[in-house]
């Protein structure tokens with residue numbers, strides 16, 4: 001079993017998902033929590049396809065700047081294309097635990113659905129702390145996959161499928177330990193907000209609706225799980241057609257500061 005690979009194929013799939021209603025809602029919540037101001041220098045750790053970068057460039061204006069870091073060259077290529085024409089945006093391929101930015105050089109940082117993939121998430125937080133100026137702000141967003149609630153005609157099979165899907169990342173329940181990790185990385189004023197993402201429609205615009213095919217795709221690739229994944233997806237589609245689909249999960253927005 002292996003972690004999800006953020007290659008060209010995944011970049012293409014996420015490109016579609018990141019235009020959907022619930023992901024737009026999430027970006028708005030993150031931007032509100034970050035509160036980027038004109039002239040600020042913002043660090044986006046695990047910037048992916050650059051959706052936040054391009055929106056934050058609007059917020060910080062010509063006097064500000066955005067630095068994006070990601071370890072996937074395929075995701076970075078999309079981000080670079082998206083921010084073309086902005087000479088105050090820069091992108092670097094690096095691991096979250098080894099950020100190519102100077103000490104105390106950024107005003108604020110964000111890290112959205114990235115640390116759950118990083119084995120040493122606390123080391124990544126310590127790196128962000130190093131990069132922030134005194135008084136600098138951080139927003140971290142991750143999903144607690146243990147909160148997923150999904151209706152099914154075969155709950156035992158769904159539990160097995162979700163357990164297998166948990167292996168697509170390093171930390172299925174990272175929010176449970178984020179407060180302690182942020183504190184040990186040196187952060188203060190640690191806040192938490194939980195946001196429910198719920199839907200009764202199996203549609204791509206809903207987070208749960210867009211996730212179901214991705215879960216099936218990942219689980220079907222695992223040894224011996226293909227038939228189970230196919231049957232599980234068929235069940236979800238039938239529930240969707242009958243108007244009985246149900247998905248809910250809680251996503252967590254943490255805010256923290258480096259002491260002034």
Ligand SMILES: C[S@@+](CC[C@H](N)C(=O)[O-])C[C@H]1O[C@@H](n2cnc3c(N)ncnc32)[C@H](O)[C@@H]1O
Nearest residue numbers: 006046047048070071072075095096112114117
């Ligand atoms: C689910 S995507 C989120 C992208 C972006 N933050 C967003 O919300 O639009 C996760 C991203 O984290 C990146 N990533 C995963 N592990 C990483 C690591 N150890 N260091 C840097 N980036 C990493 C992936 O390449 C991918 O682009």
